Amino acid sequence: MKKTFFPAACAAALLCVSVGCTSPGASGNKQLPAKVTLTKEVLMDKIKGGWAGQTIGCSFGGPTEFKYNGTMIQDYVPIEWDDDRIAWWYDNFPGLYDDVYMDLTFVEVFDRLGLDAPADSFAMAFATAGYTLWHANQSARYNILQGIMPPQSGHWLNNPHADDIDYQIEADYAGLMTPGMPNTASAISDKIGHIMNYGDGWYGGVYVGAMYSLAFVSDDVEYVVTEALKTIPQQSTFYQCMADVIKWHKQYPDDWKQTWFECEKKWSQDIGCPDGVFVPLNIDAVINSAYIVIGLLYGEGDFYKTMDISTRCGQDSDCNPASAAGILGTMIGYDRIPEYWRKGLTKVEDRAFSYTDISLNKAYQMSFDQALQVVQQNGGSVAGDSVTIVCQLPEPVRYEKAFENLYPVTKQTINKPIDQVGEVVFEGTGVVFKGYLQCADATYVGKAEMRIDGELVETVNLPASYTTRRNDLFWKYQLPKGKHTVTFSWLNPRKDASINYTEAVIYSDSPNKIVHQPAAK
Structure with a gap:
């Protein structure tokens, strides 16, 4: 992929106004421009790309979910795909899309109550929904129904699964409604992510949200991965693992399996999840987020390669490619997702996800409308067909540590x-x-x-x-x-x-x- 701030294909529709911005060079020397102006068409295309990428990635990795724990999926193992694959999941196992319909629960509350909806409204919508939940989500649901409200519902003293992947897989909405504004995405994740997670479990969602947000204003994957990490406190385990992945990518630029192996040696331990200690299962946010980053860095902007590598890292191998493909889909836009992967969506885009009345087409529009509101609430403007975003330099959220000294x-x-x-x-x-x-x-x-x-x-x-x-x-x-x-x-x-x-x-x-x-x- 060409490493510039903005997709060349969108150049005619996008104007960048830069203030105090260093010239593009190595990823480590870049800064976000002060403002970015997109056409509404480009903004919608990127939002659609995010939702579509997440759905495609989840569908692609679905057959492998938690079948390869502590081992990568070898190259000779086929992962099948055809134009009916997504519709098959819709018809036969709609629960596969828990990471999507969980997102949509929060999107619907924003749509119904506005951007300032309180945490309790999100908590009750989530706790009383008809879908089945697991791990940190289910522990939080139980807590809420017993009167323990957020943020205590996600705190590790009340939730043994607080470091699990749950909010990480459902934070996509936060980045899709905050184009170019990772700190605003973090603020949203502070309110909603603590419903079910704490510490490293919460950081997984903060980081994913920040990568989505920055994918609107940069098409340099390495830059987005590295810059988004600035939202995470450096002393956290989560930060240290992602920093290692970025370092190992530089050290082994042509060998994702070596980076995977280094991750397994150093970061594969699970402390909190009662289902993941003493067994190969690892649903911890840290290692699974590392697999997202491995897919993004070694995928080099190629949609299939990004999904495939994130999937073949194993463990939660439907949610990880969903996040990786969603972030890349936001970066390149819906229209640039290869038709081979995208055309199966046309069979389901008007179908509501299970437990919701929201289809992909409806989700595209809801996130677009919310993004316009967030842009204006944070100093940007919407005039005619132009959307001007005031970009935010990522800042670290507060430090939290679950299961300390345990x-x-x-x-x-x-x-x-x-x-x-x-x-x-x-x-x-x-x-x-x-x-x-x-x-x-x-x-x-x-x-x-x-x-x-x-x-x-x-x-x-x-x-x-x-x-x-x-x-x-x-x-x-x-x-x-x-x-x-x-x-x-x-x-x-x-x-x-x-x-x-x-x-x-x-x-x-x-x-x-x-x-x-x-x-x-």
Whole structure:
């Protein structure tokens, strides 16, 4: 791809006014111009490219999602595509598009209540929607329905999945409504991203939103990736991983697999997610965002190559190419997405995504209308066919750190119903009890309590409904280091229900030190 600030194909429709801007050169020496003027046609084309790229990327990677955990997808593994692929997903597995219809929940609230809609409005729309959720999203939904509102609903003390990928995969809308204004995208993500995430989990969404935002005003992929990272505090794990990916790309410019391997060696550990520790699964925002960046950098502006590499990095391999293709789609615009990938969209663009009444065509228009409002609210102007954007130099958001001084040290298998668990004894500073309530009556809500060392820690509701379930039965962090005894009580038992414990993840204040001593002679 030609590395200039603005696509040559759009030159006739776009005028750049630059104040105090360094001349284009190496990516590290560039600065955004003070103002950029786009035609409405170009702005709409880029917004359409973002939504279309996200949908295509999600559809492309769909068959591989979490089938390759801790390993890349080798080149000989085919990833099939045809003109009916997207429609097939719509018809047979609409839940694939959770990252899209989650975005649309927030887009709809902005459309209904305006740009200053409060966090609680987004939280309630998300928590009461009909779709199924997982990980940080589901934990946040449960919290909200139990009266724990944002930002506490996403805080790691209330949400063991706070570092997971959830907001990262649904932050696209924030960048698409803030062209050239990454700090405004960050402010939106502050309000909405803390519904379900905190720390590195939140940074994933901040970073994705910033890359989308900057993709409106630069067609240099490396510049967008690097400049957007300035929205993330440098002391964070998230920043350090992305900075490493950028460094390794320079060191191994023709070998994405080497950069992938370096990421696995240094950054593949998962600390928080109870489903991801001690197993190959990694739904943490840090490593999955690294896969987005690997796809963007090594894709070199080629739509297929970008998607393919992000997918072949593995783990959440539908959401990662969705973000990468959405960012690139915003950069090049809808009309420059190759027809081979785009033409399948025509079969679904007027079809509403599941759980919404919003189609792609409607989403294009809603984001366009919101972008015009954001431009004007932030010092820009709309006059006739011209949209003048006051560009923002990225600034870091505040520093947050989840699961600080917590390290997973062991996992205890339980596999017993609550009335057979008895006492669970562990040594450490924190514990998460995984499990579920089972009852044919979806309206039943179990009530149970946990005591640690004889003290009541929490009494909780356990809905039988999968949609409103509590993701993990109980957890407690920040315990004094030492041996602890845990007991449970079921306060409203019934014969057709059971509360089943599967395992306990144990944490301490330092990592395991594994030493094997030879037997004494």
